[in-house]
Amino acid sequence: MFTGLSAFPVTPFHDEKIDFSAYQRLITNLTNARVDSICATGSTGLYPYLTCDELSAVAKCTVELADNIPVMAGIGALRTADVLRNAEAVQKAGVSAVLLAPVSYHPLKENEVFSLYQRVTAELSVPLCVYENPGVTNFTFSDELYHNVSHLPKVAAIKIPGMPFATEQGVERLAQLRNIVPETVAIGVSGDKFGAAGIAAGCDLWLSVLGGLFPHTVKRLIHAAQSDQKVIQSAKKLDGLWELFARNKGGMRVMATAANILGYSEVNCLPQPLSPLAGEDRVMLANLLKQLQLD
Amino acid sequence: MFTGLSAFPVTPFHDEKIDFSAYQRLITNLTNARVDSICATGSTGLYPYLTCDELSAVAKCTVELADNIPVMAGIGALRTADVLRNAEAVQKAGVSAVLLAPVSYHPLKENEVFSLYQRVTAELSVPLCVYENPGVTNFTFSDELYHNVSHLPKVAAIKIPGMPFATEQGVERLAQLRNIVPETVAIGVSGDKFGAAGIAAGCDLWLSVLGGLFPHTVKRLIHAAQSDQKVIQSAKKLDGLWELFARNKGGMRVMATAANILGYSEVNCLPQPLSPLAGEDRVMLANLLKQLQLD
Structure with a gap:
């Protein structure tokens, strides 16, 4: 399942509760497009803001609608005990994989992060x-940690942050990572601004917030990146969107607002204190969506 | 209550549950010393790692043992709804004040942070x-935000991060802050390394992790800082500790480990994946404690 497009939909809210009818419309859009996989409750899907029951309900709803497209679910939490509980809940809900970031309040140490992955993968x-x-976990993986974690059983992919893949620096870094992780472990690019160049540079998949709606x-x-077409120029049209990001x-927030503009969800579709775009940024996004005709 | 020493004890764990017998020993140490206030469940007290029921239980236990010393409790959470729930719970438990940081996973925007404080103070x-x-919230207050938040009803103090108070830069910054916040709002220094200099520079209180155990x-x-004695030299003896921090x-982690070394709590006194000091750092801490004879 760790290939092509892994689509990361938002989890729309209505009055502090998950808006499942909006969510169903978002998932149907993804299954109609036959994405390669769906990540329910990624960062954009707000996993750290959800209770274990909410995570489980979103995972179940996604699996039911997914029409055999593999579903992954984010399970991160501050405490290992909660990560284990989340893992059990979403597995019961039928997901095909889990996504785990080293979520922190007190910034984590390397040995703590390794122990987290060791403990979770064992179960x-x-x-x-x-x-x-x-940007959200306050933790950067060292090469040694990538090596040790990626050799744990059940580890099948790593989702790396965006980097300038279109430059020599980016290409070199990807080659380094390939040497560090086992051949069987897929390397996925995230940070949509860098996605197309990441695929062109040889990443196995693009874990995409943009792809969660478009x-x-x-x-x-x-497809263009894999066929070595002028993908960078084509992706460049999206620069206005990356500025908003x-x-x-x-x-x-940008994708949650876009979901509202396109009629999927209501205006206040985020749990407080998170808030969707307002004022000029919302107008700019609406104009961009009209101009770019993303689908 | 926002004066002198606000002591921030650790919340010791035993096998993933709060170790209330160790906690009681820690609080008794603070009441015996007649600290000016106790902050149950500060960052060091691990508030973001606790459920609402756990927060409430710790607050209740602290208030019961506090011998009329005012008790504050940390109530931060990712969602405003949970912050409100925590606030209600710890108020029912009898606390005299609450401590609120803009906890985030997705880094927060200024308007979101203001809306959080506005909503919570209203209730x-x-x-x-x-x-x-x-360092833990990934959010820095602008002067405008400090102004707006500190003028909300119920806001009685701000806990600012450590800064070089002993330099002109630090003194100037404190003077700026005094101009921004109402006279009735206390300014407290945190970051123990900067505490003594902060008090000497005119901060109203020191919110102290070190003071939670010593x-x-x-x-x-x-006292030395307020009497204008050579406080910086006296605090300098603690440099080895700040290095460990x-x-x-x-x-x-340092204070949790010290609590164990001193017999308050057990070795594995943190919830996973957090782990106390081990190896050389633990030895160094034990030696420092022996040498410094903190109390």
Whole structure:
């Protein structure tokens, strides 16, 4: 399942509760597009904001609608005990894989992160995708840690943060990572701005927030990148979107707002204190969506 | 209550559950020393790792043992709804104030942080201490936000991160903050390395992790700083401790380990994946404690 497009939908809210009817519309959009996999409750799907019951309900709903497309679910939590509970719940809900970031409040130490992955993989029945995202976890994997974690049983993929793949530096780093992790472990790019170049540079999959709402657009970019077409230029059209991502501390608020603009969800579709785009940024996003005609 | 020493004890664990018998010993140590206030479930007390029921139980236990020393409790959570639930629970448990940091996974925007404080203060019966700690929340307050938040009803104090108070830069910054916040709002220093200099520079209180285990030591430093004695030299003896804090990503693990070395709690006194100091760092800490004779 760790190939092509892994689509990361938002988890829309309504009055502090998950809006399952909006969520179903979002998942149907992804199954119609035949994405390669769906990650329910990724960062954009707000896994750390959900209770174990909510995680489980979203996972179950996704699996039921997925039409045999493999479903992954985010299971990260501050305490290992809660990660284990989440892992059990989403596995019962029928997911094909789990996504685990080293979530922290007190920044974690390397040995703590290793012990987390060791403990969780020892009890898993499904494959695990290791998830590095220093912007939200305040933790950066060293090469030694990548080596040790990626050799644990059940580890099948790593989701690396965006990096300049289109440059020599990016290409070199990907080659380094290939040497560190076992051949059987897929390397996935995230950070949508870097996705197309990451695929062109040889990443196995693109774990995409953009693809959680616009799967056809990202599938075309992946196809172009794999066929060595002028993918960078094609992706460049999206620069306005990446600016909005950067100004709003990531893609989550932008995609949640886009889901509302496109009629999937209501305006206040995030749990407080998170808030969707307002004012100029919302107008700019609406204009971009009209202009870009993403699908 | 926002004066002198606000002591921040660790919340010791035993086999993934709160070790209330160890906790009682820690609180008795603080009441015997007549600290000015106790902050149950600060960052060092692991509030984000606790359920609402656990927070409430720790707050209740602290209030019962506090012998009329005012008790504050940390109530931060990712979702405003959970912050409100925590606030209600610890107020029912009898706390005299609450401590609120803008806890995040997705880094928060200014308007979101303001809305959080606005919403929570609107429903509070007790004073609130605003808590800035970019190292754990990934959020830095702007001056405008400090102004707006500190003018909300119920806001009675701000807990600022450590800064070089002993330099002109630090003194200037404190003067700036005094101009921004109302006169009625206390300014408290945290980051123990900077505590003594902060008090000497004119901070109203020292919110202290070190003082959560060694209240007499910190009270003496505060007294010296207030009497304009050579406090910086006196605090300098603790440099070995600050090195351990820095190497272990903050004071929490160091103080939890010290609590064990001193017989308050057991070795594995943190919830996984957090782990106490081991190997050389533990030996160094044991030696430091022997040498410094903190109390």
